[in-house]
Amino acid sequence: MKIENDLILRAARGESVERTPVWMMRQAGRILPEYREVRSKLSGFIELVETPELAAEVTLQPVHLLGVDAAIIFSDILVIPQAMGCAYQMIEQKGPWFENTIRSQADLKSLHIADPASDLAFVTDAIRIAKKELNNRVPLIGFAGAPWTIMAYMTEGSGSKTFSVARKILYTEPAFAHKLLGMITESTIAYLKAQVEAGADMLQIFDSWAGILSPALYEEFSLPYIKQICEAIDEVPVTVFAKGAFFARELLGKLPCRTIGLDWNMDILESRKLLGPDKTLQGNLDPCLLYADHETIRNSTIEMLKAFGPNKHIANLGHGVYPDTDPDSVRVFIETVKTYRHS
Amino acid sequence: MKIENDLILRAARGESVERTPVWMMRQAGRILPEYREVRSKLSGFIELVETPELAAEVTLQPVHLLGVDAAIIFSDILVIPQAMGCAYQMIEQKGPWFENTIRSQADLKSLHIADPASDLAFVTDAIRIAKKELNNRVPLIGFAGAPWTIMAYMTEGSGSKTFSVARKILYTEPAFAHKLLGMITESTIAYLKAQVEAGADMLQIFDSWAGILSPALYEEFSLPYIKQICEAIDEVPVTVFAKGAFFARELLGKLPCRTIGLDWNMDILESRKLLGPDKTLQGNLDPCLLYADHETIRNSTIEMLKAFGPNKHIANLGHGVYPDTDPDSVRVFIETVKTYRHS
Numbered sequence: 113m114k115i116e117n118d119l120i121l122r123a124a125r126g127e128s129v130e131r132t133p134v135w136m137m138r139q140a141g142r143i144l145p146e147y148r149e150v151r152s153k154l155s156g157f158i159e160l161v162e163t164p165e166l167a168a169e170v171t172l173q174p175v176h177l178l179g180v181d182a183a184i185i186f187s188d189i190l191v192i193p194q195a196m197g198c199a200y201q202m203i204e205q206k207g208p209w210f211e212n213t214i215r216s217q218a219d220l221k222s223l224h225i226a227d228p229a230s231d232l233a234f235v236t237d238a239i240r241i242a243k244k245e246l247n248n249r250v251p252l253i254g255f256a257g258a259p260w261t262i263m264a265y266m267t268e269g270s271g272s273k274t275f276s277v278a279r280k281i282l283y284t285e286p287a288f289a290h291k292l293l294g295m296i297t298e299s300t301i302a303y304l305k306a307q308v309e310a311g312a313d314m315l316q317i318f319d320s321w322a323g324i325l326s327p328a329l330y331e332e333f334s335l336p337y338i339k340q341i342c343e344a345i346d347e348v349p350v351t352v353f354a355k356g357a358f359f360a361r362e363l364l365g366k367l368p369c370r371t372i373g374l375d376w377n378m379d380i381l382e383s384r385k386l387l388g389p390d391k392t393l394q395g396n397l398d399p400c401l402l403y404a405d406h407e408t409i410r411n412s413t414i415e416m417l418k419a420f421g422p423n424k425h426i427a428n429l430g431h432g433v434y435p436d437t438d439p440d441s442v443r444v445f446i447e448t449v450k451t452y453r454h455s
Numbered sequence: 456m457k458i459e460n461d462l463i464l465r466a467a468r469g470e471s472v473e474r475t476p477v478w479m480m481r482q483a484g485r486i487l488p489e490y491r492e493v494r495s496k497l498s499g500f501i502e503l504v505e506t507p508e509l510a511a512e513v514t515l516q517p518v519h520l521l522g523v524d525a526a527i528i529f530s531d532i533l534v535i536p537q538a539m540g541c542a543y544q545m546i547e548q549k550g551p552w553f554e555n556t557i558r559s560q561a562d563l564k565s566l567h568i569a570d571p572a573s574d575l576a577f578v579t580d581a582i583r584i585a586k587k588e589l590n591n592r593v594p595l596i597g598f599a600g601a602p603w604t605i606m607a608y609m610t611e612g613s614g615s616k617t618f619s620v621a622r623k624i625l626y627t628e629p630a631f632a633h634k635l636l637g638m639i640t641e642s643t644i645a646y647l648k649a650q651v652e653a654g655a656d657m658l659q660i661f662d663s664w665a666g667i668l669s670p671a672l673y674e675e676f677s678l679p680y681i682k683q684i685c686e687a688i689d690e691v692p693v694t695v696f697a698k699g700a701f702f703a704r705e706l707l708g709k710l711p712c713r714t715i716g717l718d719w720n721m722d723i724l725e726s727r728k729l730l731g732p733d734k735t736l737q738g739n740l741d742p743c744l745l746y747a748d749h750e751t752i753r754n755s756t757i758e759m760l761k762a763f764g765p766n767k768h769i770a771n772l773g774h775g776v777y778p779d780t781d782p783d784s785v786r787v788f789i790e791t792v793k794t795y796r797h798s
Contacts, residue, residue, distance in 0.1 A: 273616065276743055276777050283747035326719045326741045326773075358701050359720055376669045377702055398669045400619055404626035430669075434619050 115248045120182045120426055121313060124349035124370045124392050128423050133181040134449040135253070136442065137353075138432030139174040140186040143439055146173050157202040161188050164237035171242040175250055178439065179446055182251045182314070185242060185307070187235050189257030189318055193266045195231035196223045196299055200265075213269040215281065217288050226299035228306030235303075236310035243311030254312030256304055258319035258354070259296040259341075260334035263289065266296075275324050282325075282333050289333060297337045301344040308347045316351040316373070317341060323356015330360050335367075342369040351394055355431065361386035376430025380419040393420060396430035402441045403434075409441055413448040422454035458591045463525045463769055464656060467692035467713045467735050471766050476524040477792040478596070479785065480696075481775030482517040483529040486782055489516050500545040504531050507580035514585040518593055521782065522789055525594045525657070528582050528650070532600030532661055536609045538574035539566045539642055543608075556612040558624065560631050569642035571649030578646075579653035586654030597655030599647055601662035601697070602639040602684075603677035606632065609639075618667055625668075625676050632676060640680045644687040651690045659694040659716070660684060666699015673703050678710075685712040694737055698774065704729035719773025723762040736763060739773035745784045746777075752784055756791040765797035 115121070119133035141147055147170050154160050161167060167186045175183050190200050190208055200210045214223065228236060243252050264278040265271075272278075282289050304315055317338060322330060334354070342350050353373030354364060364372050365387035374383050374395035384393065401412050417427065427449040433442065458464070462476035484490055490513050497503050504510060510529045518526050533543050533551055543553045557566065571579060586595050607621040608614075615621075625632050647658050660681060665673060677697075685693050696716030697707060707715050708730035717726050717738035727736065744755050760770065770792040776785065 271616075273614075274777070276746075279741070279743040280746040283744055283751060323720065327722050329741070356720075359722055359725075377666065377699075379670055379702055382702075398622070398672070400622040401626055403619075403623040408626060434617070 113248055115251055115313065117181055117250045121251050121349065123424065123426050124314060124351070126370070126390070126392055126424055131453060132417055132420070132422070132425050132427050132449055134427035134446050135180040135182040135184065136174070136178075136429055136433050136446075137184075139178065139180055140170045140184060141433070142435035143433055143437050143442060144173050144177060145439075146177060156204075157188070161186070161191065162234045164234050164241055167234070167238035168241035168245060171238070171252075172245055175246065178442055179450070180250070182253050183242060183246055184253040184255065184316070185235065185239050185312070187238070187255070189255070189262065189320070190265060191232060191235060192226060192256060192262050192296065192299055192303060195226035195228075195303070196295065198223060198266050207271040208265060210266065210269040214266045214292060215277070216285070217291070220288075220291060220295070223295060225295060226303055228303050232303055232306065236306050239307055239310035239312055251313035252311060253314045253316055254304065254307035255316040255318060256300045256341075258317050258322070258334060258352075259293045259300060259337035260325070260330075261319050261321045262296045262300075263292055264321045266292070275321055278321075279324065279329070282329050286332075293333060293337050297340050301341055304341065304345055305347075308345070312348065314349050314351070315345060316353060317369075319352070319354040319357065321356075322354035322360070323358075325357075327359040330357060331363065335360065335363055339367055342367050351426075353394070365391055371426060373428070374430060378430075380416070392424040392426060394426040394428050396428070397445065399429045399431050399434050399437070402429075402437045402445060404441075406441065406444045409444045410448045413445055414452055417449065417452050417454070456591055458594055458656065460524055460593045464594050464692065466767065466769050467657060467694070469713070469733070469735055469767055474796060475760055475763070475765070475768050475770050475792055477770035477789055478523040478525040478527065479517070479521075479772055479776050479789075480527075482521065482523055483513045483527060484776070485778035486776055486780050486785060487516050487520060488782075489520060499547075500531070504529070504534065505577045507577050507584055510577070510581035511584035511588060514581070514595075515588055518589065521785055522793070523593070525596050526585060526589055527596040527598065527659070528578065528585060528655065530578050530581065530598070532598070532605065532663070533608060534575060534578060535569060535599060535605050535639065535642055535646060538569035538571075538646070539638065541566060541609050550614040551608060553609065553612045557609045557635060558620070559628070560634070563631075563634060563638070566638060568638060569646055571646050575646055575649065579649050582650055582653035582655055594656035595654060596657045596659055597647065597650035598659040598661060599643045599684075601660050601665070601677060601695075602636045602643060602680035603668070603673075604662050604664045605639045605643075606635050607664045609635070618664055621664075622667065622672070625672055629675075636676060636680050640683050644684055647684065647688055648690075651688070655691065657692050657694070658688060659696060660712075662695070662697040662700065664699075665697035665703070666701075668700075670702040673700060674706065678703065678706055682710055685710050694769075696737070708734055714769060716771070717773060721773075723759070735767040735769060737769040737771050739771070740788065742772045742774050742777050742780070745772075745780045745788060747784075749784065749787045752787045753791045756788055757795055760792065760795050760797070
């Protein structure tokens with residue numbers, strides 16, 4: 113079944129496109145009053161994640177209301193630990209919190225490899241509904257956290273500025289870390305394959321806590337597991353977004369995936385040089401720029417588009433859109449990308 | 456008056472040294488039981504900062520108890536906003552909190568340029584006492600926050616993962632931002648000069664939140680003010696530690712200062728290449744590594760020393776030592792540096 117607007121898929125495959133496609137990380141979320149209305153009827157964030165009809169509904173909102181070139185399924189990277197037997201809560205204003213952390217070989221006994229059919233059906237159901245409602249208008253993006261980022265939450269037990277508990281384990285219990293990372297990787301591969309089977313046209317791996325590792329730790333504990341995932345998925349194009357991993361760009365360029373996401377700290381031309389000519393790049397406007405006046409947003413967006421060039425680029429922010437951003441400012445960003453033509 | 460062990464000063468000036476000198480960011484602090492004992496008798500962190508005799512006492516502890524090659528005055532970068540009229544509290548487990556934030560031109564009326572003699576005498580007094588008690592055994596380091604980092608706290612009003620309020624202002628109110636940064640810079644220069652006059656042998660500027668800015672914002676709103684400070688201080692060697700500013704290393708290499716600090720994300724050889732041959736480099740062991748067993752600490756420290764080479768290096772961690780680090784592990788790090796000889 114042909115997707116009407118397949119710009120993002122073509123850009124990801126490195127084909128030439130009439131114009132640069134655009135979407136935004138966290139586009140299905142609190143920036144939209146329509147999202148907040150759906151959310152207000154529920155007890156919390158996790159209830160929304162686990163209710164397929166509503167997750168699908170908020171997935172489609174930015175396509176209708178903002179005009180983005182792709183939908184991304186509304187979900188959370190922490191469904192994987194939960195599916196493996198390590199439940200979490202999402203505490204308002206504070207973030208995720210795990211009652212039981214996984215810090216030793218003994219703790220591994222409480223975990224199992226996630227079975228998407230029994231443990232994560234709410235996500236694949238949401239994908240099926242969203243896919244149907246999208247009616248092939250734009251592609252649907254599925255996603256998962258990178259194993260290191262998931263391990264960071266499972267060991268730390270919550271968000272953290274330094275994730276020093278998680279990092280400590282890499283130095284003190286490397287064998288345990290590799291075992292846990294292996295289990296997360298296996299679960300994630302099964303999960304992503306189920307997402308593709310349910311209808312995801314493209315996948316993104318979020319390594320949100322890449323940037324707190326030293327280059328050596330990143331090479332040992334994160335990259336090999338992302339590579340395993342990329343190798344296992346050949347059905348659809350995969351994007352890897354390793355936030356803060358400026359030091360790993362040359363190695364990220366060698367991953368068997370199609371697209372690499374850049375955060376707003378990474379210089380575009382330098383990143384292209386380090387990553388090589390083959391990859392499609394995604395990003396990387398500073399989400400804070402959307403607080404500026406419309407002319408500044410327009411000029412900075414055009415500057416970014418020029419730096420990336422006409423092909424092998426998917427326009428996005430350098431991180432998720434901030435919840436208090438004015439939707440009209442978001443529309444200026446999106447319209448600027450959609451109307452700009454490289455001369 | 457000659458300092459007995461002036462290795463750090465000589466390394467900072469680029470002179471050749473018999474061995475690499477070593478100290479640790481946050482060495483005067485919670486890792487030492489002796490610090491916790493002093494602290495436990497007081498109402499809070501700020502009381503310790505503002506009591507010169509006790510601040511001097513904890514400043515000297517790591518020299519006696521850990522054998523580091525320099526003392527750093529026990530204080531806080533946020534004494535500057537306080538001295539300018541923007542008071543803060545330090546809330547246990549949470550961090551700094553400002554009752555009144557500075558977010559507009561009108562808010563500037565509540566501020567004044569800090570006068571070290573009247574607003575910051577507790578720091579210069581602490582320096583004088585510490586200097587006397589050190590008895591020229593090792594140099595004493597003074598410090599201040601970089602203007603951008605100080606502005607980030609004054610505008611945001613607390614710590615933050617994204618400092619999106621602070622960054623928003625850079626896009627929406629650049630003229631106001633420059634005015635505030637100018638006032639902070641002027642206050643900081645006066646403050647650092649007062650520290651030197653009181654006895655500081657060396658100064659460090661901490662740009663703790665450098666890493667959340669895009670390269671363009673960093674060049675406009677942080678670097679020029681650090682440069683002004685470096686230009687104003689010619690009495691003693693200055694170190695600039697811009698955490699996370701990997702993207703600015705070439706420009707940091709052009710600052711009129713002697714030493715550049717590296718965080719643990721920054722590759723040593725690449726950083727040397729980007730910063731050029733002239734600067735002394737400081738850093739950069741991952742503070743988490745001090746959780747590992749002693750042999751791992753020893754091996755990783757030697758690996759680091761080899762990568763930096765015999766001269767123009769001041770050994771340190773890539774960030775402050777974590778409070779729950781075992782002092783014996785710290786001693787292994789310090790002793791490894793002090794006994795290693797480059798062949």
